Amino acid sequence: MSQILETQKLDIQKIREEFPILHQQVNGKPLVYFDNAATNQKPQRVIDALVHYYQHDNANINRGVHTLAERATAAYENTRKSVQKFINANEVEEVIFTKGTSESINLVASSWGRKFLNQGDEVLISAMEHHSNIVPWQMICEERGATLRVMPINQAGEIIVEALDDLITERTKMVAFNHASNSLGTINPIELIIKKAHAVGAKVLVDGAQATAHLPIDVKALNVDFYAFSAHKMYGPTGTGVLYGKRSLLEKMPPYQGGGEMIKEVSFSKTTYNDIPYKFEAGTPGIANVIALNEAINFINELGKANIAAHELNLLNYATNALNAIDGANIIGTAKDKVSVASFVVEGIHHFDLGMWMDAKGVAVRTGHHCTQPLMDFYGIEGTTRASFAVYNTVEEIDIFIDALNSIIKRFNK
Amino acid sequence: MSNSIDDIQKEVVEEFSMLDGDMEMTINYIMELGEQLPPMSDSSKTDDNIVKGCQSKVWLNADFKDNKIFFEADSNTAITKGLVSILVRILSGRSPKEIVDADLRFIDQMGLNRFIGTQRSNGLGAMMKQIKIYGLAYSTKIN
Numbered sequence: 001m002s003q004i005l006e007t008q009k010l011d012i013q014k015i016r017e018e019f020p021i022l023h024q025q026v027n028g029k030p031l032v033y034f035d036n037a038a039t040n041q042k043p044q045r046v047i048d049a050l051v052h053y054y055q056h057d058n059a060n061i062n063r064g065v066h067t068l069a070e071r072a073t074a075a076y077e078n079t080r081k082s083v084q085k086f087i088n089a090n091e092v093e094e095v096i097f098t099k100g101t102s103e104s105i106n107l108v109a110s111s112w113g114r115k116f117l118n119q120g121d122e123v124l125i126s127a128m129e130h131h132s133n134i135v136p137w138q139m140i141c142e143e144r145g146a147t148l149r150v151m152p153i154n155q156a157g158e159i160i161v162e163a164l165d166d167l168i169t170e171r172t173k174m175v176a177f178n179h180a181s182n183s184l185g186t187i188n189p190i191e192l193i194i195k196k197a198h199a200v201g202a203k204v205l206v207d208g209a210q211a212t213a214h215l216p217i218d219v220k221a222l223n224v225d226f227y228a229f230s231a232h233k234m235y236g237p238t239g240t241g242v243l244y245g246k247r248s249l250l251e252k253m254p255p256y257q258g259g260g261e262m263i264k265e266v267s268f269s270k271t272t273y274n275d276i277p278y279k280f281e282a283g284t285p286g287i288a289n290v291i292a293l294n295e296a297i298n299f300i301n302e303l304g305k306a307n308i309a310a311h312e313l314n315l316l317n318y319a320t321n322a323l324n325a326i327d328g329a330n331i332i333g334t335a336k337d338k339v340s341v342a343s344f345v346v347e348g349i350h351h352f353d354l355g356m357w358m359d360a361k362g363v364a365v366r367t368g369h370h371c372t373q374p375l376m377d378f379y380g381i382e383g384t385t386r387a388s389f390a391v392y393n394t395v396e397e398i399d400i401f402i403d404a405l406n407s408i409i410k411r412f413n414k
Numbered sequence: 415m416s417n418s419i420d421d422i423q424k425e426v427v428e429e430f431s432m433l434d435g436d437m438e439m440t441i442n443y444i445m446e447l448g449e450q451l452p453p454m455s456d457s458s459k460t461d462d463n464i465v466k467g468c469q470s471k472v473w474l475n476a477d478f479k480d481n482k483i484f485f486e487a488d489s490n491t492a493i494t495k496g497l498v499s500i501l502v503r504i505l506s507g508r509s510p511k512e513i514v515d516a517d518l519r520f521i522d523q524m525g526l527n528r529f530i531g532t533q534r535s536n537g538l539g540a541m542m543k544q545i546k547i548y549g550l551a552y553s554t555k556i557n
């Protein structure tokens with residue numbers, strides 16, 4: 001990361017003690033968990049919050065007048081306030097709970113898109129998007145007769161900023177791209193792209209799935225229109241996420257799904273919808289997950305994002321140097337600014353074999369296209385092996401991973 | 415061939431049981447088996463012969479001679495190639511009926527399940543299906 005922040009050294013061993021899952025053997029070897037970009041592990045306090053909710057507070061929210069319902073609702077809404085602070089949103093009503101990043105993007109594509117996209121309009125995404133930020137736009141573009149266009153990237157895996165002025169025009173209605181890439185680690189120049197998009201009156205959705213655990217998020221300062229992320233990639237539970245949207249936009253958008261919670265009054269002839277955020281939260285949500293997300297946010301806040309980022313950058317640099325020193329290993333994604341993702345290919349070894357061998361040695365890495373097939377096509381590869389780091393990872397674990405890699409390469413050259 | 419499909423399956427299971435479930439030794443042995451697989455002729459390694467998995471590719475060719483089916487196979491990943499070679503060893507040179515009736519228990523018995531089904535990640539499952547399809551197709555060719 002480019003900005004040098006004053007950081008404090010974290011006690012990683014102490015942090016590791018908060019994560020019960022890390023202390024186990026896999027295939028007879030101590031687990032090294034490097035699949036954090038897919039989902040990271042949960043500290044005990046998040047697990048405790050889930051259990052506590054079901055042991056003491058379980059009730060459906062918003063509907064009951066009894067004490068448990070009151071407690072559950074308060075805890076649920078408390079997380080909304082924490083999220084508001086976490087991303088520095090103007091208003092708590094601008095925080096909508098969803099199933100995750102994918103649902104957040106689908107909600108915008110479907111609801112905003114149906115209302116505001118028309119024949120001849122353009123939606124602009126980047127060449128390094130997750131399928132979750134491609135397919136919903138393809139679907140709505142097809143439905144509305146709009147065109148999907150793509151911001152190109154260079155070999156390092158950075159958006160080619162010089163190409164943007166030709167791509168962002170008065171036809172552009174939406175620019176959707178990720179804050180950080182799950183396959184490459186690239187941190188995108190979001191301020192710049194948001195400014196360019198707003199200059200032509202386009203709206204911006206940022207896919208923050210890979211950013212929230214690593215980077216400071218300030219939706220107000222960014223002036224971003226929509227920001228989507230998942231709890232499970234920031235030490236929280238799976239199946240829960242957030243859509244931030246500006247009030248002025250959310251109020252103009254039709255509901256995404258119909259059901260309970262999202263209505264004011266229902267009769268067979270007419271239904272009036274609830275106010276935001278409830279208009280977009282049909283049905284009983286993952287109440288326990290949302291409540292436990294609060295603990296994940298507390299966990300991150302207590303450690304301090306700048307401290308987390310400094311530790312992870314240290315790990316990334318260490319891993320990058322070690323990978324660069326290995327003959328035949330090539331890092332895919334060499335952007336100047338990266339989150340802690342090291343994606344690579346090894347000449348003569350298929351990533352599937354590499355992943356299976358790594359697992360046999362206790363190292364969990366991800367292999368394949370990482371849900372970014374168009375990006376793999378750009379590099380002319382089928383997939384990569386990806387090691388991604390979280391705050392609880394250590395340099396010693398990277399040594400184990402590199403030793404494993406060296407011995408696997410040796411086996412293949414036998 | 416005097417040994418039945420079941421005999422050879424038993425043989426394979428015994429070989430693997432000597433590895434004591436050690437994952438590294440198991441993978442290493444699977445790779446060694448792949449390295450011993452006779453190379454597939456270029457004329458058989460066509461796109462039509464690809465049975466596709468999610469992460470790895472398998473080529474499978476079947477020849478019908480003397481009422482028996484002979485399989486040739488290859489894969490772009492070393493581990494899948496090893497697994498493929500086990501299938502070829504068990505099933506190549508059998509009658510269509512033997513292939514249709516074959517109960518491929520060895521995968522379960524060897525604890526190799528995780529190498530095939532769960533992740534849809536390699537072509538082995540698809541290959542087993544394809545082999546059965548050849549078995550069925552050729553059984554209609556015999557009278």
Ligand SMILES: Cc1ncc(COP(=O)(O)O)c(C=O)c1O
Nearest residue numbers: 100101102130132178182209230
């Ligand atoms: C950049 C990016 N966008 C979107 C997603 C989808 O997130 P989820 O599966 O939690 O909806 C992911 C997760 O892999 C991701 O990395």
